[in-house]
Amino acid sequence: MCNKCQRRRVAWSKPRVDFCYHCLPGGPFTPPPCARCGSTTDYFSQGLCQRCHPRAPEKIGSCKDCLAWGVFPQHNFLCWTCRWWRTHYPRGVCDYCGRDTTVGDQGACRLCLEQARMLQEPGRALDLAGANKHGQQLFFANMQFQRFNTRRAELPPRRVNNWKTPGGWGRPGPPPKRLALDEWVQPTLIDVEPDPERLLQRALIENSELTRYCAPIVREHAERFGWSKKQRNDVVRSLRLLQTIRDSPTAKIRASDVLVLPRWGGSIASALDVLEAADLLIDDRPRPLELYFTTRTAALPPVMREQLETWMNVLLGGATSAPRQRSRHPLTVKTHLRSVVPAVTAWADAGHQSLAEITPAQVRAALPEAGGSQRALAERGLRSLFKTLKARKLIFANPARGLKGTQLNGTVPLPMDTALIREHLNSPKPVIALAVALVAFHALTAKEVSELLLTDIVDGRLTLDGRVIPLAQPVRERLARWLDYRQQKWPNTQNPYLIVNQRTAPRLMAAGRTYPWQQAGIGPQKLREDRILVEVRATGGDARRLSDLFGLGIESTNRYVDTLGHPALTGEDSQVPGTSTPT
Template sequence: MAAKGHVVDLDEATRYGQQLYLANMRQPRLKKRPADRPIGRRSKRAVSTAFVPPTSQQLQLLDVPHDPDGVRRQALTADTDLIRYCADVVRTHGTKHGWSKRQTNDVIASLRIMQVLQDTPTAKVNATDVEQLSRYGGNVGSTLEVLDAAGLLNDDRQSRTEQYFAAKTADLPAPMVEQLEVWLEVMLDGSSTAPRRQARDPQTTRIHILGIAPILHAWAANGHRSLSEITQAQVREALPESGSQRNFAEYGLRSLFGVLKSRKLIFTNPTAGMATTRVNATVPLPLDTESVRQALNSPNPATALAVALVAFHALTAKEVQNLQLTDIVDGRLHINNRNIPLADPVLSRLTAWLNHRAVKWPGSINTHLFVGMRNAPRLGPVGRQFPWTNTDLRPQTLREDRILQEIHTNGGDIRRICDLFGLSVSAATRYAGTVAHPDLEKT
């Protein structure tokens, strides 16, 4: 250090290195309160529209774990242009979706915590960073909604299918993984270029991955680095002997090699001309009538309505989950090009549920028929298990029971149950085969 009044010797000062400084380590100063601003009650502010996030971001130098208590303390005084802008968005969004005051305040507090955790406090926020708020008691779901509504969310999350794919292909050779990623993209997003393909259900993709993953690892262990090296003989040799695993593998490999051939990533399709193995179909069995009756009379109005919709009209669990309020008009259910007159027991339970919903969530603008604590202040559907967790019945077995009763009542009329329940001919044949079953015949 140079003496007072003397010029600093830079060579001497930097002889042992230079002092580096970390950016954004000091909290921004709070703006002074204007003298004419009232100090008691909070004055109303106009919604800010001038905030623009920076185009550059501070790169992370060190991955240092945060102290939860320290983060919460810093969040109490955090104040940036982004927080002030988002606070207005939170209030507008919360009023529109019927949020409580507590939920609104929780989201504002979560935004303050998020700013403390951000390397660049005023930049767009990654969705994966928002998911870390649960460690500090923050509200993840509603914070994601607000940031998305404000245009400040960078959604870098992977879907469950993508995470499952990454876990199953982590140890495969790089050329093989690149080919698989092309197939996965086509399966999830479809293709608008020739040959065009529609996107498949994520569950279908997961089943394909489940079937082909062991085979791919076996080929990689034998020295294959690319799927273009695989022959039809190797495909036949790698298939399981029988059962559902063989069926999953056959359909998965046909889909995989079909996409790669259409994208000209392999020379020939080794699964071309190969027949698929039929899986033995299970025999649908009737349910105990008393258990169905108890579920229909459940004290939970959502459970009673869901059970009634499946027990009387054989809706699938996905159809029940995604039902909209506008799908029911004048006592008729309009779904999948079907016009279904609702049975009287369904209508009475529908009225009870709508009355309960109006009292429980009067401010909800969610258009789905079924809402709960999680989705009432939002626009998405309920979870897959709602409201079946309140009963021992499963929607698929209840649906099979309804179709089974119908096929036995009409004497095996396949065309009728296809029109009534929207089944394919092959699916209807599975139920028609039970008409002559000695254990299922009516006495």
């Protein structure tokens, strides 16, 4: 101690100085910084601070027994627990780390025992040898930390319905007013297929902000679209599964993740509707045309594939820069692709790597030899392909320039078998009977049948494109039977369309042009042509009447009128079995 103030340590002990820096003659003086850590405060002695001097009372070190950091010299560098150990256990050599220290009843020191407790699995005994095989994890001294409860393995959770509560429909707790979403999401490095059993168990007890946030939306959709209890429960289960399998709990949900839900008992369409209404959906589903393009062009060289992809994108989206081009319907683009891919594949098999290598002779050689629609479609597709590539400066010359088109022969509409029509008119399925009756009696197109609304038919009259069509009595009978079946099958549906099915009844969308014709096995266009041919025979080819009655254009009307003098439809041998010659 300083001989003068008797409070602070002497400035130096070697060489001996009996005063501190504050009491030195001529002082006080500012103590120098610590020679070890550079601290300018808490100077102790011998050029070191209180944290660095080995004899300072606040010198921090490691516990002598468990090596925990954060003990002081005043307790002989022992933590609280090791001080208790020294009074209850003898000193010896640890069986697992080999140190000479205090050893407990299991032959292990406290460091090895804490390491085993840290790695202990619930329901399992301590594995001292396995836990200390590769070393120990050090820790801070005198810290109160919670150990794992080593209770017995629990039984699988009971299947309880936590979605319904006495206070109302929804998950326990009020739904959040706003859902916090992260703009950036860490992508998955390795996709691992989840265990179905564990996934379903977690989904049963899942309770997150996503499901609570979507609960009012699910309830609103169920009431609006007339969902059944089963469908509503399927949507709830789908939301739980999505919350369980998605990578980040604060990220939006990709539509591709929803598409895999049926393997675990989830639904797709209704879940997508709910997520889209909640603004939580990222629609990354590839379009059918893109899937078709990927499948048909997978074996092509990269350059050819890029050229075809550029052509397809221009057809779908159009071009606003010169040369400008209008966008095409996806069905038109698919038709062009279907007609062009065989020729491009043949060129790739011949060793060509780019469409810039193709000559006019090769273009003509790639066309189908037989005339007709296939050759005409191939000519149109190749002309469009090379014209677009030349405009985008991806090829040097257009090899399809000057290619003459093949003249298509017009088709002659033919009557159908009356017995076949009568069979479908009397079908036991009300939807088939109604659809066939609408076309067989009033010559509606498949598009018009699928887009008919319930409000289009009033008092037995159909309003269609400004035309008022009185429905025939057989059509009215089948319409009444279908409406009764529709009300019985889907009593709560809010779909405004006349014809619905299991997929469209809980939504506000049309059933599609192919329903129910694929199920019936009869073509609506052939049925429509048969009805128009009957009217042509009955009116003697009155073009004005045909145009007003069926909404036909000039070319279409002439196509049917020309059948009056066609030799294939005038002779007795040309009659279709089951039909009768009009009188």
